[in-house]
Amino acid sequence: MSAASQARRRRSAEQLEIVAFERGEHTSYAACGLPYFVAGLIPEAERLVARSPEQHRAAGIVVHLRHEVVAIDTTARRVRVRDLDAGVERDEPYDELVVATGSVPLRPPLPGVDAAGVFGIQTIADGVAIDDWLRDRAPRRAVVVGGGYIGLELAEAMQHRGITTALVEQLPQPMATLDPDMGALVADAIAAIGIELHLGTGVVGFETDDTGRVRAVTTAAGELPAEVVVLGLGVRPNTTLAAAAGLPLGVRDGIVVDDRMHTPVDGVWAAGDCVVSRHRVSGDPVVIALGTHANKQGRVLGTNVTGGDLRFPGVIGTAVTRICEYEVARTGLTEREAAAAGIDAVAATIEGSTRSSYYPGAEAITVKCVVARGTGRLLGAQIVGREGAAKRIDVLAAAIWNEMTADDFSQLDLGYAPPFSPVWDPVLIAARKAADAA
Amino acid sequence: MSAASQARRRRSAEQLEIVAFERGEHTSYAACGLPYFVAGLIPEAERLVARSPEQHRAAGIVVHLRHEVVAIDTTARRVRVRDLDAGVERDEPYDELVVATGSVPLRPPLPGVDAAGVFGIQTIADGVAIDDWLRDRAPRRAVVVGGGYIGLELAEAMQHRGITTALVEQLPQPMATLDPDMGALVADAIAAIGIELHLGTGVVGFETDDTGRVRAVTTAAGELPAEVVVLGLGVRPNTTLAAAAGLPLGVRDGIVVDDRMHTPVDGVWAAGDCVVSRHRVSGDPVVIALGTHANKQGRVLGTNVTGGDLRFPGVIGTAVTRICEYEVARTGLTEREAAAAGIDAVAATIEGSTRSSYYPGAEAITVKCVVARGTGRLLGAQIVGREGAAKRIDVLAAAIWNEMTADDFSQLDLGYAPPFSPVWDPVLIAARKAADAA
Numbered sequence: 097m098s099a100a101s102q103a104r105r106r107r108s109a110e111q112l113e114i115v116a117f118e119r120g121e122h123t124s125y126a127a128c129g130l131p132y133f134v135a136g137l138i139p140e141a142e143r144l145v146a147r148s149p150e151q152h153r154a155a156g157i158v159v160h161l162r163h164e165v166v167a168i169d170t171t172a173r174r175v176r177v178r179d180l181d182a183g184v185e186r187d188e189p190y191d192e193l194v195v196a197t198g199s200v201p202l203r204p205p206l207p208g209v210d211a212a213g214v215f216g217i218q219t220i221a222d223g224v225a226i227d228d229w230l231r232d233r234a235p236r237r238a239v240v241v242g243g244g245y246i247g248l249e250l251a252e253a254m255q256h257r258g259i260t261t262a263l264v265e266q267l268p269q270p271m272a273t274l275d276p277d278m279g280a281l282v283a284d285a286i287a288a289i290g291i292e293l294h295l296g297t298g299v300v301g302f303e304t305d306d307t308g309r310v311r312a313v314t315t316a317a318g319e320l321p322a323e324v325v326v327l328g329l330g331v332r333p334n335t336t337l338a339a340a341a342g343l344p345l346g347v348r349d350g351i352v353v354d355d356r357m358h359t360p361v362d363g364v365w366a367a368g369d370c371v372v373s374r375h376r377v378s379g380d381p382v383v384i385a386l387g388t389h390a391n392k393q394g395r396v397l398g399t400n401v402t403g404g405d406l407r408f409p410g411v412i413g414t415a416v417t418r419i420c421e422y423e424v425a426r427t428g429l430t431e432r433e434a435a436a437a438g439i440d441a442v443a444a445t446i447e448g449s450t451r452s453s454y455y456p457g458a459e460a461i462t463v464k465c466v467v468a469r470g471t472g473r474l475l476g477a478q479i480v481g482r483e484g485a486a487k488r489i490d491v492l493a494a495a496i497w498n499e500m501t502a503d504d505f506s507q508l509d510l511g512y513a514p515p516f517s518p519v520w521d522p523v524l525i526a527a528r529k530a531a532d533a534a
Numbered sequence: 535m536s537a538a539s540q541a542r543r544r545r546s547a548e549q550l551e552i553v554a555f556e557r558g559e560h561t562s563y564a565a566c567g568l569p570y571f572v573a574g575l576i577p578e579a580e581r582l583v584a585r586s587p588e589q590h591r592a593a594g595i596v597v598h599l600r601h602e603v604v605a606i607d608t609t610a611r612r613v614r615v616r617d618l619d620a621g622v623e624r625d626e627p628y629d630e631l632v633v634a635t636g637s638v639p640l641r642p643p644l645p646g647v648d649a650a651g652v653f654g655i656q657t658i659a660d661g662v663a664i665d666d667w668l669r670d671r672a673p674r675r676a677v678v679v680g681g682g683y684i685g686l687e688l689a690e691a692m693q694h695r696g697i698t699t700a701l702v703e704q705l706p707q708p709m710a711t712l713d714p715d716m717g718a719l720v721a722d723a724i725a726a727i728g729i730e731l732h733l734g735t736g737v738v739g740f741e742t743d744d745t746g747r748v749r750a751v752t753t754a755a756g757e758l759p760a761e762v763v764v765l766g767l768g769v770r771p772n773t774t775l776a777a778a779a780g781l782p783l784g785v786r787d788g789i790v791v792d793d794r795m796h797t798p799v800d801g802v803w804a805a806g807d808c809v810v811s812r813h814r815v816s817g818d819p820v821v822i823a824l825g826t827h828a829n830k831q832g833r834v835l836g837t838n839v840t841g842g843d844l845r846f847p848g849v850i851g852t853a854v855t856r857i858c859e860y861e862v863a864r865t866g867l868t869e870r871e872a873a874a875a876g877i878d879a880v881a882a883t884i885e886g887s888t889r890s891s892y893y894p895g896a897e898a899i900t901v902k903c904v905v906a907r908g909t910g911r912l913l914g915a916q917i918v919g920r921e922g923a924a925k926r927i928d929v930l931a932a933a934i935w936n937e938m939t940a941d942d943f944s945q946l947d948l949g950y951a952p953p954f955s956p957v958w959d960p961v962l963i964a965a966r967k968a969a970d971a972a
Contacts, residue, residue, distance in 0.1 A: 126890060126892070126952065126957070128890075128950075128951065128952055129890060129892055129893070129952045132892075132893060132952055132953075137893070137894050138892050138893070138894075143892040144892055146957075245951075386950065387950065387957045388947070388948070388950040388957055388958070389947070391957050391958060392945060408945070409942070409945045410947075411947045412947045413947070414947045414948055414949050414950075415949065415950075415951075416949035416950065416951045416954050416955075417951050418951065418953045418954070423954075425949055427947070427949070452564060452566075452567060454564070454567055454570075454576050454581040454582055455567070455570060455575070455576070456575050456576075484925070486949060486951075486954055487922070487925065487926070487949055487954050487955070488925070488928070489949045490926070490928065490929040490946075490948045490949055490959075491928040491929050491931070491932045493929070493946065493947055493948055493949070494929045494932035494933050494936070494938075494946060494948075495932050495936075497946055497947065498932070498933075498936035498938065500932075500936065504847070507830060507846070507847045508928075508931065508932060508935055509826070509827070509848075509849045509850045509851070509852045509865070509931055509935065510826070510852055510928045510931055510932075511852050511853065511854035511863055511865070511924060511925055511927045511928055511931070512566075512824065512825065512826040512852075512853075512854065513566065513683075513853075513854045513855050513856065513924075514564065514566055514567050514570055515570075515856045516854050516856070516861075516924055516925050517854075517925070519564070519584075519825045519826055519829050520826070520829060521928075
């Protein structure tokens with residue numbers, strides 16, 4: 097809908113008809129806010145809606161809810177749409193088509209995965225279903241499957257609702273988007289807030305009671321009782337429709353687009369979680385499902401589809417999250433990712449303080465910088481700490497984006513006052529140490 | 535002492551003798567922490583000492599406290615030192631001289647300025663003197679003179695101690711380092727926390743009672759009762775000694791140095807609040823008294839004086855401060871500064887939210903971006919907001935440092951999660967709007 101809105105800003109309803117089909121019941125909602133709704137921090141799920149269908153319609157965008165596009169004919173330039181409520185299908189012609197089918201949550205085909213009480217989370221309906229379950233059943237034990245961002249946020253949410261929570265992760269560390277040493281700090285943080293952490297533990301299935309409700313999660317290491325289970329295993333691009341239409345798919349089955357968000361097929365554009373982006377540091381194609389990218393891509397697409405010329409410059413994998421009082425952030429490449437990209441990298445890690453050490457509320461922060469050996473170019477950074485830690489990733493992201501060396505970075509004129517930073521901000525100290533190691 | 539420490543890291547005591555003369559009683563203390571000591575947030579003033587004379591001595595640096603250098607002979611390569619306690623003077627030879635005389639607080643020669651109860655604040659002794667006065671006299675009314683960073687921090691400190699506080703500023707806005715529109719927001723914040731603000735009001739003198747203690751501040755607009763007065767008028771480079779020695783002074787009487795921190799006089803180096811730096815955006819020479827610059831310059835100097843080759847890359851005027859729950863930040867050039875530098879600039883200001891609007895604790899933030907007309911290059915930014923606002927200046931500082939356009943900046947991959955930011959961070963929205971205006 098970002099693309100539609102941007103197109104509408106540039107072309108009036110007289111100039112351009114814009115029709116959107118959505119198989120769900122909402123438009124423009126913040127899926128990333130769902131864990132906080134489940135946690136009870138946001139009283140109404142509707143608050144996550146940034147722009148309702150009515151608002152879009154008022155702006156001159158035709159929105160059909162509960163309408164699923166089931167086929168695309170790129171030669172005839174038409175789509176086949178099913179009205180889910182009426183149960184009928186019709187064809188709709190287009191001049192330009194925008195594919196913004198997003199992503200679907202990973203849901204392993206394990207025994208019992210469809211039992212009552214086992215939830216995925218992607219839509220507002222999912223969030224409401226979990227919330228209803230928690231209210232109705234008052235479960236005492238929860239298991240969250242998956243130790244990435246969404247899994248951690250859901251585990252915090254369960255914990256926040258007063259439910260004893262276990263987190264199960266197949267890999268030997270939570271937050272596999274961090275290097276193992278930083279992931280270990282996250283594991284410590286999870287344990288410190290009382291979440292039971294089972295690492296290196298695969299889920300085998302889900303046990304149910306005689307009413308069909310989930311009662312336990314079976315893992316390679318034994319059974320974990322649970323009256324509610326949430327799957328936080330991440331997402332994959334929702335591109336079955338695109339593939340069937342002959343749109344070329346790339347890495348992780350994402351839709352291939354150029355930097356104008358156009359696919360290789362004439363008149364077909366795509367943006368959001370379903371497309372492949374370029375990682376500016378490694379140069380590799382990546383699929384990163386994140387609202388920021390989707391919004392920026394939508395703006396680029398909406399401009400270009402109406403005759404403008406904007407470029408999506410790519411991503412560098414910046415991400416932040418909070419788990420209770422702990423903050424976690426990353427940008428660029430980890431050591432592991434640098435190695436996988438064939439880049440000779442070195443890293444340095446420092447422990448510092450979010451404020452001047454003498455100032456009340458100074459909190460611990462660990463910063464890791466990854467730099468290219470020889471040139472000292474900043475490749476990536478990771479942060480784990482308490483309040484005030486995570487958003488420090490932004491200045492590192494800006495530096496990596498601009499291809500700064502760690503040495504030049506360490507000279508930056510950053511904001512300093514005792515309530516905000518030590519004289520040498522921890523990010524500068526980490527860069528300094530990494531520069532020396534390079 | 536940063537320079538001395540860096541030199542010592544690079545050269546052993548056998549290789550290089552390092553002697554420091556300090557007329558006070560402390561080394562390496564955080565003057566910027568003094569307002570927080572006065573506020574009662576830091577229990578002991580000694581906590582502001584980052585490295586004591588004993589620690590420096592243990593590292594092999596000879597430190598003479600209560601020793602004032604009263605003359606420099608750059609031809610004979612010696613300094614004249616007065617032992618303040620013994621009252622005797624002696625000559626000390628040098629091979630390389632480092633001038634790090636810092637700054638002196640501005641203290642207008644007004645009637646009554648030397649009365650008991652009228653304080654300046656620069657040294658730990660100053661902070662202790664104010665604290666003692668507040669404890670002993672329990673004043674009910676304070677006047678702080680000066681509406682810049684230090685004045686605001688002191689006004690907050692007095693207010694925090696439960697003293698009814700008035701702030702007097704000669705200019706029509708507080709925080710003259712901001713543009714008037716942003717300064718007005720700061721004025722609102724000051725008023726909101728109950729500090730009485732007198733703008734456009736010059737101080738004429740100080741009234742005393744019959745014991746010689748201050749009892750009021752006389753201003754152009756009338757008399758303000760005060761049992762304690764703190765002068766927070768900022769500082770000027772302490773370069774009388776340097777001038778007498780024939781070192782060339784530049785803007786605001788700062789010592790002229792090259793980017794290796796060497797003065798034009800052979801064997802004489804200088805760093806810290808007493809030197810002139812180069813502003814990377816305007817290209818102009820500036821004097822900015824800030825611990826971050828002093829530390830970085832000290833490191834550069836200490837490296838070069840021991841045969842290395844580092845460059846101080848200049849400054850862009852980044853600064854942050856907090857006044858109770860309000861945060862203020864700036865970097866680069868204001869609209870006013872851009873105009874003064876002869877740069878054709880436009881600005882855009884937006885009101886946003888520090889977190890996703892639906893997330894608890896989302897606070898208001900106002901961001902102003904200044905960009906060059908035509909090119910759209912980012913020249914400066916200003917932020918006023920609540921918790922989480924100020925340190926956002928860093929990503930803007932990194933962008934300005936790298937000469938990014940506002941347009942490119944608005945595409946940056948910054949950290950996003952609902953507890954930390956809306957999908958479009960307010961800094962990106964401000965840059966976007968400024969890019970459109972350019």
